[in-house]
Amino acid sequence: MSNYLSPNDLAREVCFKPNFFQTKARINFLINHYLSLEKLCHRLEDLPRQWQYPQPRPWQNINWQNINSEQIIGIDLEVFLSIIAGTADTEAPIRGYTQTSRQYLEKIHPAMAKFVGGLVTENGTIIELGIWEKEERQHTPALIKIYQQLTGKKIIPNFRPAKSYQPSRNPYADLYCHGIHRVATEYAAVSLYLWLMSHTTGEIQQVFQEILQDEINHMTKFWGFGLWLYSNKNTVITDKSESGVNCHRSYISRLISTFRRMMTVLHWDSWTAIDKIELIYTFICVFQCMQSWSNNMTATNLQQIFDSSNFNS
Ligand SMILES: [Fe+2]
Ligand SMILES: [Fe+2]
Numbered sequence: 162m163s164n165y166l167s168p169n170d171l172a173r174e175v176c177f178k179p180n181f182f183q184t185k186a187r188i189n190f191l192i193n194h195y196l197s198l199e200k201l202c203h204r205l206e207d208l209p210r211q212w213q214y215p216q217p218r219p220w221q222n223i224n225w226q227n228i229n230s231e232q233i234i235g236i237d238l239e240v241f242l243s244i245i246a247g248t249a250d251t252e253a254p255i256r257g258y259t260q261t262s263r264q265y266l267e268k269i270h271p272a273m274a275k276f277v278g279g280l281v282t283e284n285g286t287i288i289e290l291g292i293w294e295k296e297e298r299q300h301t302p303a304l305i306k307i308y309q310q311l312t313g314k315k316i317i318p319n320f321r322p323a324k325s326y327q328p329s330r331n332p333y334a335d336l337y338c339h340g341i342h343r344v345a346t347e348y349a350a351v352s353l354y355l356w357l358m359s360h361t362t363g364e365i366q367q368v369f370q371e372i373l374q375d376e377i378n379h380m381t382k383f384w385g386f387g388l389w390l391y392s393n394k395n396t397v398i399t400d401k402s403e404s405g406v407n408c409h410r411s412y413i414s415r416l417i418s419t420f421r422r423m424m425t426v427l428h429w430d431s432w433t434a435i436d437k438i439e440l441i442y443t444f445i446c447v448f449q450c451m452q453s454w455s456n457n458m459t460a461t462n463l464q465q466i467f468d469s470s471n472f473n474s
Contacts (some may be wrong), residue, residue: 170362171370179235181435187359188443195355195377196450198457204381205458208466212272217295218378220371224364228310232363240431241360242308247426248353249304249318251346252297257323259294260287264326265339270467273386296375303368333390340387342415347380348447349423356443380451388455389463 171194172187179187233241263278279291301318308316329335354373358366429437 171366172359172362175234175362177234181438184235184359184435184439185442188356188439188446191355191358192443192446192450195373196351196447198454200377201381201450201454202457204378205385205466207378208276208382208385211276211292215276215292217292218375220299221367223367223371225306225310227364228307228368229363230311232361232365234360234362236360236436237433238311240428240436242312243428243431244353244357245304245308246316247428249301249308249316250321250426251423252301252304253318254320254323255294255297255301259291259297261323261326262293262339262343263291264328265332265336268332269336269390270386273467276382293379296378300372300375303372307365307368337387337391338415340383342419344380344383344387345416345419347376347383348451349420349444350376351380352440352444352447353423353427355447356440359439359443381454384451384455385458385463386467388458389467392460392463 171191173190174183174186176183230238236244259278260281263274263281266274266277275289275291277291277293279287279294280289281287305316305318308314327335351373354369354376358369358373361369432440
């Protein structure tokens with residue numbers, strides 16, 4: 162089938178047997194659209210408003226019953242299904258993730274802790290959910306629905322317990338190690354969903370679009386927070402104390418294990434060489450976008466957004 166410009170396709174030109182360059186053009190189009198400097202800035206600048214009037218990003222209506230395998234472009238159906246099942250696993254258990262992150266943030270930036278993990282009483286009862294949790298908890302059910310529409314079978318995610326809060330004497334180093342891992346998982350999710358959008362059309366692509374926008378939102382906010390908090394605190398991270406050295410070791414080994422785990426759950430071994438090259442290409446492009454956005458952020462911009470004295474009350 163030849164290429165055509167579809168008014169409904171979100172990556173513009175659809176080709177049902179795409180070669181690398183055709184998919185690359187779709188990836189580039191999506192990156193320019195969803196990761197523009199303007200959109201990334203807007204996602205970060207949205208934080209103070211979220212602290213005052215928390216509001217999850219609404220999803221557009223999706224006609225779930227229209228989902229069908231013809232909406233998958235240029236990926237083997239079995240490989241696609243194993244990616245969906247693996248991704249549903251890594252998205253869960255969101256409650257564990259949000260509460261661990263909230264604990265690392267609580268002493269350092271209460272408003273950010275609330276955005277991530279909501280409000281919790283001293284005995285641990287959650288009285289208000291965080292926006293991060295409200296947005297993320299839609300992802301696993303959406304992936305399960307795609308799988309179910311395509312196969313008639315329901316997948317049950319393998320819930321792995323989230324790593325618990327393990328404080329040391331240096332809360333800034335603890336948050337740094339934890340935060341790097343958090344940003345890395347959001348970044349990996351952005352790259353994966355963007356690549357999946359380049360290989361789908363119709364309702365499946367619409368679902369990935371919604372998840373992608375949530376992940377971009379979170380990646381930008383967490384990355385921006387890290388930029389603000391650690392730009393003047395190099396000593397915290399590069400200190401030669403036991404906790405500083407352990408922090409470095411643990412975050413590097415955690416990052417490696419996060420990417421290894423991602424490859425395993427996505428059944429990377431069954432991917433074609435082109436699939437792998439495309440995903441690596443997407444990772445590189447997303448990183449470049451984030452770097453140019455980071456370089457564009459000034460200390461004053463960041464201070465205006467994160468100055469906790471304005472938002473702790
Ligand atoms: Fe997610
Ligand atoms: Fe996420």
